[in-house]
Amino acid sequence: xxxxxxxxxxxxxxxxxxxxxxxxxxxxxxxxxxxxxxxxxxxxxxxxxxxxxxxxxxxxxxxxxxxxxxxxxxxxxxxxxxxxxxxxxxxxxxxxxxxxxxxxxxxxxxxxxxxxxxxxxxxxxxxxxxxxxxxxxxxxxxxxxxxxxxxxxxxxxxxxxxxxxxxxxxxxxxxxxxxxxxxxxxxxxxxxxxxxxxxxxxxxxxxxxxxxxxxxxxxxxxxxxxxxxxxxxxxxxxxxxxxxxx
Numbered sequence: 001x002x003x004x005x006x007x008x009x010x011x012x013x014x015x016x017x018x019x020x021x022x023x024x025x026x027x028x029x030x031x032x033x034x035x036x037x038x039x040x041x042x043x044x045x046x047x048x049x050x051x052x053x054x055x056x057x058x059x060x061x062x063x064x065x066x067x068x069x070x071x072x073x074x075x076x077x078x079x080x081x082x083x084x085x086x087x088x089x090x091x092x093x094x095x096x097x098x099x100x101x102x103x104x105x106x107x108x109x110x111x112x113x114x115x116x117x118x119x120x121x122x123x124x125x126x127x128x129x130x131x132x133x134x135x136x137x138x139x140x141x142x143x144x145x146x147x148x149x150x151x152x153x154x155x156x157x158x159x160x161x162x163x164x165x166x167x168x169x170x171x172x173x174x175x176x177x178x179x180x181x182x183x184x185x186x187x188x189x190x191x192x193x194x195x196x197x198x199x200x201x202x203x204x205x206x207x208x209x210x211x212x213x214x215x216x217x218x219x220x221x222x223x224x225x226x227x228x229x230x231x232x233x234x235x236x237x238x239x240x241x242x243x244x245x246x
Contacts, residue, residue: 035118035191043081043090046186046196046213046222050079053212054094060202077200077209078105084192086110094200101199108183108206109197116185116192121224124183124197125207182206184214186222193222 038046058072059065065073078101081090088106111124181203185195198210214222 036188036193037083038081038089038186038188038193042188042217042222045216046081047079047090047092049216050077050196050198050209050213051092051094054079054198054200054209057201057205057208057212060205063201075201075205075209077198077206078102079209079213080105080109080197081186081194081213082106082109082113082197083194084113084116086113089194097200104178104199105182105197107178107197108180108199108210109195110183111177111179112183112185112195112197113192114177116195116224118190118192119228121185121187121192121228123181123185123207124178125181125203127177127183128179128181182210184210185224186214187224187228188222190225190228 054075054077057075059075061067061072064076076094076097078094078097079090079092080088080102082088086109091102091106093102108124111127112122115122115127178197178199182199183195183197184207186193196210196213198206198213200206214220216222
């Protein structure tokens with residue numbers, strides 16, 4: 001093989017490698033189903049319903065109200081709405097809501113959005129149940145999603161060799177997952193369009209407010225249809241909201 005031929009072979013091999021790399025880099029863009037998205041009106045409708053639910057939901061005794069105290073005080077929540085890829089669309093903190101709940105609300109919303117789809121709807125409660133080391137009674141082995149909380153980390157969660165985190169997370173892509181109640185996926189028809197996450201009180205109260213937001217609109221517009229796989233997906237038994245599940 002002469003020198004010119006060798007150079008030609010090397011150039012062609014390099015071109016094939018570049019094209020292959022480009023195809024691989026483009027692949028993730030095709031893994032998310034295209035479909036409708038939440039409008040500004042939708043976001044406001046969901047947020048208003050969630051805030052109204054929070055104002056009607058009594059705080060867990062021992063948090064904002066003494067265990068034997070009366071009257072009971074309402075919850076004070078952080079409420080986050082993300083799109084199906086986890087990008088933050090709306091965030092609201094009620095007066096006197098815990099500062100630390102801001103990140104938790106966003107992470108709960110992202111958790112519900114990341115592991116739901118156009119075929120299945122999973123709340124952060126269910127994801128938590130499926131990621132336990134064993135059953136509630138201590139029997140059995142690891143559940144199907146064991147270890148999932150260690151996924152979807154961003155640079156702020158990963159330490160460099162020098163012991164310093166390389167970059168902080170941002171409001172658009174908060175780090176980590178939250179595998180306890182308070183994250184509920186949002187739908188338009190049979191299309192996953194995002195999720196709502198709520199934090200600021202006991203987890204049952206958080207989930208109650210999240211379902212209050214998801215149940216907004218005529219006919220609980222943003223809940224998944226009955227034709228979809230909704231594993232253990234049901235509204236909380238709180239008096240402030242009783243979403244319809246046809």
